[in-house]
Amino acid sequence: MSTRFRVSIAADVMPQIEAWRDRYVSSVGIAKYRRAAGWAVDEVAKHAVVGIRQQFDKHLRRNTPWTQSAIKYQRSSAGGLNAIEQGKADGLFSAVYVMPKQSTYLKFLFGLQDNTRLPGDVGLAQRHILIPWWQNITLTQGVTPTRYGGVPTGFLARLAREAQGTKAPKRSGTQNRWGVYFGEITLHGQRRLAYVARPPRVATSESMYVPGREGGMRRIGRRMRDIDHPRVLFLAVDRATYRPILEKPWQEACEAAAARIPQIMAEQLADNLAHAARKAAGRRMAA
Known part of the structure; x- marks a missing residue:
């Protein structure tokens, strides 16, 4: 056989x-x-x-x-x-x-x-091998693996559009939702590429002031803070074993x-x- x-x-x-x-x-x-x-x-x-x-x-x-x-x-x-x-x-x-x-x-x-797998052989992307971090994906995007553990159809394409700034208008607001970008991060002391979720920002009780035109300080609102820290969604690697x-x-x-x-x-x-x-x-x- x-x-x-x-x-x-x-x-x-x-x-x-x-x-x-x-x-x-x-x-x-x-x-x-x-x-x-x-x-x-x-x-x-x-x-x-x-x-x-x-x-x-x-x-x-x-x-x-x-x-x-x-x-x-x-x-x-x-x-x-x-x-x-x-x-x-x-x-x-x-x-x-x-x-x-x-x-x-x-x-x-x-x-x-x-065996070594290189980008473009098989997988979600041609330039990199993308490794999903499901805990962060579910927390920030509300997306879970398919019943067989895979990435839902269209999800990565949507992230790519958001990272490129071409997301649909209904998804354009980032005040109350996690944004997405693709770029370099430092992981365990090494520079790596990744899809990263950027946390929403909320207003604090602390006011913000700028110099006024006639002297003194002018209040312009409240300071903002991130509700969390950036979270890796997909880590890009050059090979997998x-x-x-x-x-x-x-x-x-x-x-x-x-x-x-x-x-x-x-x-x-x-x-x-x-x-x-x-x-x-x-x-x-x-x-």
Whole structure:
């Protein structure tokens, strides 16, 4: 079995299937063996998909239905089945693979070492990788993650418009709501880029004065203060590193599925023998 789109893990199941050739040929014929071999590799692929999806549930924090649907399998071909009768077992295979769109992000979770993701590969923005700080986003913007932990559609675009000063008029007031800007901040002693929420300002009880035209001081209102401190919404980074947490679970799911081959071949042979016995009994009765 193998996967497509940069994910490639193989499990050689043919030796296990070939071990049943003589028993099938001597009792029910090569055609039955051909059919059982094709059924076995397809069943292995199908159970591998089920097992991989279960592993995703264990290892992915945000295992959405869309991610679940990424894992598919391809049945064995007629050419591979014909090769079985010709003694060319290597022509028979089924494939477990990752769909193209989901592979753009799942690929970072496979391999033998940590993988580095760069801006523009996949994600919310092309120039930077944006890491959401959900506590601040919810506090200042009233936005929560989607049910699968993602960023709601259009939210980042709205922040970008506000940061550029092109927000809609109904959002233009900043007196009682958090504003947004994109710029440099100092985080743990390092200069970083981020989308930042600017807190609203409220009036204090302290008056403000300016020099009057005829001397003395003229009161112009009350001093304003921020109700909070600026809060990071999205931190922009130049790269992100991911551990290949799906490599081993994927392999284990494929191996567990392949381990079912003796049972599958035995059940198919038993069914064939039972069917042959029923046909023979019917012929005897007819005679």
